[in-house]
Amino acid sequence: MFRILRKDVFSPTVKRFTIQAPEIAKKAGPDQFIVLRIDEKGERIPLTISDSDPEKGTIATVFQEVGKTTIQLGGLKQGDSIQDVVGPLGTPAHIENYGTVVCVGGGVGIAVLPPVVKALKNKGNKVITILGARTKDLLILEEDLKKISDELLIVTDDGSYGTKGLVTNELERLVKESVKIDLVIAIGPPVMMRAVSNLTKNYSIGTLVSLNSIMVDGTGMCGACRVTVGGKTRFACVDGPEFNAHDVDFDELIKRLAMYKEDEKLAMEYYKTHQQEHHHSCC
Amino acid sequence: MSETTKPKKEKLPRQTMPHQNPMVRRRNFDEVAIGYTEELALSEATRCIQCKNPTCIPGCPVEIDIKGFIHLIAEKKYVEAAHLIKEKSFLPAVCGRVCPQEDQCEKVCVIAKKQMPVAIGRLERFVADYEASHGETILPKLPPSTGKKIAVAGAGPSGLTVAGDLIKLGHKVTVFEALHEPGGVLVYGIPEFRLPKAIVKREVDFLKKLGVEFKLNYVIGKIKTVDELLGVDGYDAVFLGNGAGLPKFMGIPGENLNGVYSANEYLTRVNLMKAYKFPEYDTPIIKGRRVAVVGGGNVAMDAVRTASRLGAEEAMIIYRRSEEEMPARKEEVENAHEEGVIFKNLTNPVRIIGNDKGWASALECLKMELGAPDESGRRSPVPIKGSEFQVPVDVVIIAIGTSAQPLIAASAKGMEVNKRGYIVVDEETGKTTKEGVYAGGDIVTGAATVILAMGAGRKAAKAMHEYVMKK
Ligand SMILES: Cc1cc2nc3c(=O)[nH]c(=O)nc-3n(C[C@H](O)[C@H](O)[C@H](O)COP(=O)(O)OP(=O)(O)OC[C@H]3O[C@@H](n4cnc5c(N)ncnc54)[C@H](O)[C@@H]3O)c2cc1C
Ligand code: SF4
Ligand code: FES
Numbered sequence A: 001m002f003r004i005l006r007k008d009v010f011s012p013t014v015k016r017f018t019i020q021a022p023e024i025a026k027k028a029g030p031d032q033f034i035v036l037r038i039d040e041k042g043e044r045i046p047l048t049i050s051d052s053d054p055e056k057g058t059i060a061t062v063f064q065e066v067g068k069t070t071i072q073l074g075g076l077k078q079g080d081s082i083q084d085v086v087g088p089l090g091t092p093a094h095i096e097n098y099g100t101v102v103c104v105g106g107g108v109g110i111a112v113l114p115p116v117v118k119a120l121k122n123k124g125n126k127v128i129t130i131l132g133a134r135t136k137d138l139l140i141l142e143e144d145l146k147k148i149s150d151e152l153l154i155v156t157d158d159g160s161y162g163t164k165g166l167v168t169n170e171l172e173r174l175v176k177e178s179v180k181i182d183l184v185i186a187i188g189p190p191v192m193m194r195a196v197s198n199l200t201k202n203y204s205i206g207t208l209v210s211l212n213s214i215m216v217d218g219t220g221m222c223g224a225c226r227v228t229v230g231g232k233t234r235f236a237c238v239d240g241p242e243f244n245a246h247d248v249d250f251d252e253l254i255k256r257l258a259m260y261k262e263d264e265k266l267a268m269e270y271y272k273t274h275q276q277e278h279h280h281s282c283c
Numbered sequence B: 001m002s003e004t005t006k007p008k009k010e011k012l013p014r015q016t017m018p019h020q021n022p023m024v025r026r027r028n029f030d031e032v033a034i035g036y037t038e039e040l041a042l043s044e045a046t047r048c049i050q051c052k053n054p055t056c057i058p059g060c061p062v063e064i065d066i067k068g069f070i071h072l073i074a075e076k077k078y079v080e081a082a083h084l085i086k087e088k089s090f091l092p093a094v095c096g097r098v099c100p101q102e103d104q105c106e107k108v109c110v111i112a113k114k115q116m117p118v119a120i121g122r123l124e125r126f127v128a129d130y131e132a133s134h135g136e137t138i139l140p141k142l143p144p145s146t147g148k149k150i151a152v153a154g155a156g157p158s159g160l161t162v163a164g165d166l167i168k169l170g171h172k173v174t175v176f177e178a179l180h181e182p183g184g185v186l187v188y189g190i191p192e193f194r195l196p197k198a199i200v201k202r203e204v205d206f207l208k209k210l211g212v213e214f215k216l217n218y219v220i221g222k223i224k225t226v227d228e229l230l231g232v233d234g235y236d237a238v239f240l241g242n243g244a245g246l247p248k249f250m251g252i253p254g255e256n257l258n259g260v261y262s263a264n265e266y267l268t269r270v271n272l273m274k275a276y277k278f279p280e281y282d283t284p285i286i287k288g289r290r291v292a293v294v295g296g297g298n299v300a301m302d303a304v305r306t307a308s309r310l311g312a313e314e315a316m317i318i319y320r321r322s323e324e325e326m327p328a329r330k331e332e333v334e335n336a337h338e339e340g341v342i343f344k345n346l347t348n349p350v351r352i353i354g355n356d357k358g359w360a361s362a363l364e365c366l367k368m369e370l371g372a373p374d375e376s377g378r379r380s381p382v383p384i385k386g387s388e389f390q391v392p393v394d395v396v397i398i399a400i401g402t403s404a405q406p407l408i409a410a411s412a413k414g415m416e417v418n419k420r421g422y423i424v425v426d427e428e429t430g431k432t433t434k435e436g437v438y439a440g441g442d443i444v445t446g447a448a449t450v451i452l453a454m455g456a457g458r459k460a461a462k463a464m465h466e467y468v469m470k471k
Helices: A022-027 A068-074 A107-122 A142-148 A167-176 A190-202 A250-257 A261-282 B038-046 B066-074 B078-086 B092-098 B120-133 B157-167 B197-210 B226-230 B263-272 B298-309 B330-338 B450-470
Strands: A002-009 A014-020 A033-037 A045-048 A051-053 A058-064 A084-089 A100-106 A126-133 A151-156 A183-187 A207-210 A226-229 A232-235 A242-244 B149-153 B172-176 B213-215 B237-240 B260-262 B290-294 B314-318 B342-344 B347-354 B360-373 B379-383 B389-392 B395-398 B437-439
Touching: A014 A068, A022 A051, A022 A058, A022 A084, A045 A058, A051 A107, A058 A068, A058 A107, A068 A261, A100 A107, A100 A167, A100 A190, A107 A126, A107 A142, A107 A183, A126 A142, A126 A167, A142 A151, A151 A167, A167 A190, A183 A190, A190 A207, A190 A250, A226 A242, A226 A250, B038 B066, B038 B120, B066 B078, B066 B120, B078 B092, B078 B120, B092 B120, B092 B197, B092 B450, B149 B157, B157 B172, B157 B197, B157 B237, B157 B450, B197 B213, B226 B237, B237 B450, B260 B263, B263 B298, B263 B395, B290 B298, B290 B389, B298 B314, B298 B330, B298 B395, B314 B347, B360 B395, B437 B450
Parallel strands: A100 A126, A100 A183, A126 A151, A183 A207, B149 B172, B149 B237, B172 B213, B237 B437, B260 B395, B290 B314, B290 B395, B314 B342
Antiparallel strands: A002 A014, A014 A058, A033 A045, A033 A084, A051 A058, A207 A242, A226 A232, B347 B360, B360 B379, B360 B389
16 A cells, blocks of 8 residues: 655646655656556556655655546545555656757646756756646646756746747747757647657757556556557557657557547546445435 | 267266356356366266376376375365375466366376376366365464575466465565566456456465565566665575566557557456456456457467457457467367357458547458468468458457566576577576576466466475575
């Protein structure tokens, strides 16, 4: 059992758990993830490790409530426990001194940026961070990233905060202003990563993305997480999650992520009626 | 399978084992075979002629005293019979169900020359189940602690065997397992209808009672390296029994379409994650009306029979050779036929066709004919030109084998693996080229069998004991 030591509510649907997991904390690197299972009947889902503290023996993960499992997870409180947590999985992000790196984070993907930015800074890079959110309330970790980045730019779809527009607008503006960019790292919804990738391809700027495909074991045993990269099938859980953006078949990834849409609805319905029954029986 | 023979004298035929009706069982996950009753077991035991030179025993990869345990059955000493088996095999209730006896002990049974061999597997299963439901599990008395610490990576049959053997010799044993449940292929691969998970749990619980510590959710190579186990963690020896995990794909177009699974994923979702009870359990699975399983081994049979149980109208096997060459156990092929599985043999998929939403909709195949025997001795399939045809499908399951999982080996400096990634060991001891590290099971041999993995575990445990006691 893995105890939730702290719960931060960033927005009604975006939450962060700090979980007691001393051995995972000791090994976790940037862009690595855990697979967790809430309880006996739960499914296994991957979540990126957004922070780790080997001294305190804790890891943190940020998630957005999008389906049955994440909603149930979001309902857990400080002091509750998660049955299974396995990690750190995946290959840590490859960090070296590139020069100037632009880190683009979208939605809950922003949660993955802090360890990446920290590691980049430690290697002497200049880091410009661009954060994108649909609206102001959904923007997370602004303060944390401001502290560790050399420059922080914010965009919102509806213009409620920062510049109105998309992360790609800001990125393109930088390029056009002839800011020298040696590498772009983009982490967020696949549609955003695809847009960033298409843009940087045009300007021949090397770009890395972190792919969060559907996973089961997270150790290379099942192939659920497979993605096409450079025309070859790769397993995101062991070969990734970081890949060269320009080689990734995003369209396939987006289709695969929708594979269980219908089932997710069913699971939600079942969960809701079940919860109601539960409420009735205790009142 | 016809089990009656035409003996010259009045001979007792091989006793058939009761099965669930095929038309009923093809839609449920309950065990297919119901097992011998005491009467049937006794009758079958009398068919054994207690040979002076029992060829069955060398036919068994772990040399169970088959003649001896059958004799005990005839004397109605069932619990004793189970104990006799356990001297050699750690998991009789499992092996009685999943061993390919027809290629091992039963193949060389003396009476098989004239009639059907003694049903050794069914008898093994009977005594193991009898012991589980009648005899109290007596915990063996453990010797005083040796103070030695053993780490086992992987809780499949090989790892569990090592753990059992070494705890009984007084060592402290910790098993590290990547998944949230111990058992390896026994819990994630082999379906409930062939091997009820309660049986595996019983054996694991027995090890826990003996004092084996299980650390689940531990991926060796990630959370800890083998070098750390031997170093800072102070283990005196390490056993690697991490199986041959990685699923192979065919490399044909369309393999990443929605609705296409590896057999590992399909079976893991259903067995380990209980997707057949969705939405009570959270893990979903695409059920499919027309399900094609590519391959002809045990894994393919398990997958296709699972598809039928999930409600497929057409559950098909697509296999490029003929039924003769199928590596799956005959019994399982037979079971699949009875359950209405469609066999499209001499058929090779060349591409999976998708619809505009990215879902598999058809499998394009070529007809094959058999040519000359290849290096495996089986006649190799040759495509017939221009014979392309399409099979409408909505789920495709690829069951064409697995390859070595590289995570562990990469974390053990100086340990040799062969060019396919399997760990190189001394066959008699399981000793790898790295001091203090032993390995066995599928990660050494490539995908094989439960009994071979157990046998390898047993040999390694013996060698590890000698090694740590000399240290
Ligand atoms: C669907 C299917 C049906 C089969 N049917 C039969 C049959 O009827 N009869 C038969 O005899 N054989 C059958 N087999 C083969 C048999 O199950 C295997 O040969 C046997 O289980 C191998 O045992 P093992 O101990 O080597 O490894 P496995 O059973 O594969 O167990 C390995 C364990 O190690 C864990 N692991 C992997 N990597 C790590 C790591 N880095 N750290 C920690 N743990 C790790 C895995 O999660 C797993 O639990 C079947 C196999 C499959 C897939
Ligand atoms: S070879 Fe057959 S008949 Fe002879 S002892 Fe073994 S099981 Fe019995
Ligand atoms: S999640 Fe199973 S192989 Fe990647």
